[in-house]
Amino acid sequence: MASFSYTEELTCPVCLSIFTDPVILPCGHAFCRECITGYLSSLAKCPQCLTAVPAEGRCLVTSPILRNLSEKEAEKLRRKPGNEEVDEWLCPEHEEKLKLFCATEQQLACIICRDGEKHEGHKFKPIKEAAASVRRELEAFVEQVADDICAVEGVAKTQKEEIRKTKEKSLQLMTQIHTQFEEMHQFLRMREDEIRKDLKKKEEEAIEKMSETLNALETSLSKNRELEEKVTSVLTITDYEKFLKSWTKENSTMTDQHLLSPIGRDIQVVTNSLYLGPHESHLKFFMWKEMLQVIQPRAEELSLETTCENITVSEDGKSLIRQRTTYSEDTSVRYASVFSSTVFTSGQYYWEIEVGERDYWKVGVQKSFLSFSKSNYITSSQETELTITGSPQRIGIYLDCLAKELSFFDAESMTLIHTMRESSLSAPGRAYIQYKFSKGADHNPPRVCWF
Known part of the structure; x- marks a missing residue:
């Protein structure tokens, strides 16, 4: 009896494959549950007739009849001659058992394949012999890979050692650089301290002289103001006799020249004498010259x-x-x-x-x-x-x-x-x-x- 195929009727319009868990929409069209669920999440219409699918119509129930028919049709397709899944040891073209190995194209073949035009001039081996040959090649390859792994491990070990040496050398150089810079820093700090102390000493000496002069000026200023007050007081007397008597009585012990001479006119201002010589303008240059003395050239004949x-x-x-x-x-x-x-x-x-x-x-x-x-x-x-x-x-x-x-x-x-x-x-x-x-x-x- 001839068998009929319902593949087309049992094909999902979305994925174009045999139904998997088929469901039917209110409009009557059938789809895979997974296919129609994903489709309705973005557009609530039937993919075929574009009929709107209400929310209550989205609670889809599997159709047992369609499911059974789909499973039978899928099983029929799997058993169809030429399908590779029927028997993986049969030639998909001639349905003969694969007994040979084409060494030229590196693939399994049947006796009909060997005599066909496609494999004309090719070299064939029995499967057992070919498997033994390939096994030997793979075993040799594994040995080579093992040797390569051993060699690469050795190189990697050497590289790790070089990394360790580099880090160690870097640390050593870091310490050396720090030590040498610290020597220069110590020298510079020492010279800075000496120059600052020298500056402070000169500042104190200069300020001491200036302070002495300022004290003398303030003393003279006080005496001049006192004299100014006396003279002003005498000048307020209008009676001639009282005026002369008052003035001569107050200054009977002083000569006229001394009496009327301002005090402090001969005191000179002490100017800024702070001076550091070349350290004011060429400090860096002189320090560089001094630092050269720290680096002692080696005698070499x-x-x-x-x-x-x-x-x-x-x-x-x-x-x-x-x-x-x-x-x-x-x-x-x-x-x-x-x-x-x-x-x-x-x-x-x-x-x-x-x-x-x-x-x-x-x-x-x-x-x-x-x-x-x-x-x-x-x-x-x-x-x-x-x-x-x-x-x-x-x-x-x-x-x-x-x-x-x-x-x-x-x-x-x-x-x-x-x-x-x-x-x-x-x-x-x-x-x-x-x-x-x-x-x-x-x-x-x-x-x-x-x-």
Whole structure:
């Protein structure tokens, strides 16, 4: 007997699927409970005929007949040939059991699939053999992943250690920076206290002199007012005899010159003499100069390595001196190369070199240096020409062997000129200076200061 399908009649107009918990509106149209409930919450009309649905009509009851028919139709569709849910081990195209594995497309196949045009030229394996092969690959992959996990864990552990070291180094540097700044703060506080005490002492001395003068002026003022009162009182007497008798009686012991001379005219005002000298206008500069004495330069001698026999090192080991000599015009310009006696193997170093207004020099460490020639600044690493504002007269050099960095500064303003990062900087090296000299007098020889 032929079977009929009622799929279309049992399809919800909203979700277009077989009814799930079907309900019927007063107008006669059926919908899934969930679908129509959501629809009526925004628009109280039937989705099909647009008939208004009153509030009392929204208490929807499930239709048992529609529910039973919907469940039977859904079950019929699930059992329909070609549906993957009927038997997951059957080929959806040929309804044959999946016994092969297509290695080319990495999918299960039946015998008919193997012989079809779609899989022509493909390589097939029995499912058991293919499963064993894939299992071996997955097991090898798991081992590789385990090795990768182990390696990554090692790297992560190393990274954590580096983070710990960085935090530890940061804390150490924080303490070091605080200590060094505290030394400067202590020095500045000490000098501030001394200068303030000096100012207070000078203020007290100046005010003491001014107070003495003010007291003398007030005493003189009091006497002058008393004299003014006496004279005014005598002047009120109109009788000549009484007038003269009264005046001469009161001042019989005083001469006329002394009597009529105002008191205190010879007292001079003591002006403001408070003076702190250069601390008034150049306090910061003088304090900076005094602070330089706190930073004691380290004594460092230079060793000479040059073919020129006319260059010597000063007694303090800080300056290069050209000896007076006579040589021909064709050798009037020569070059001297000088190295420090200290060999840098580890740690950090800083030194400054006074290059003055020379038109040629090289400073740095052996194979890594900054050179100046014909108004051009060039690095030795990549022969890169640098753009520098102004003409530094004093070059500061900072070497960090661990970081393999060499930095150059304008020592007057401590402005960074350039930083070189080279692997060779970790090897033992020495400070390097090369400069040009002629037969004329050298009034500003190169000078080195180590800190």
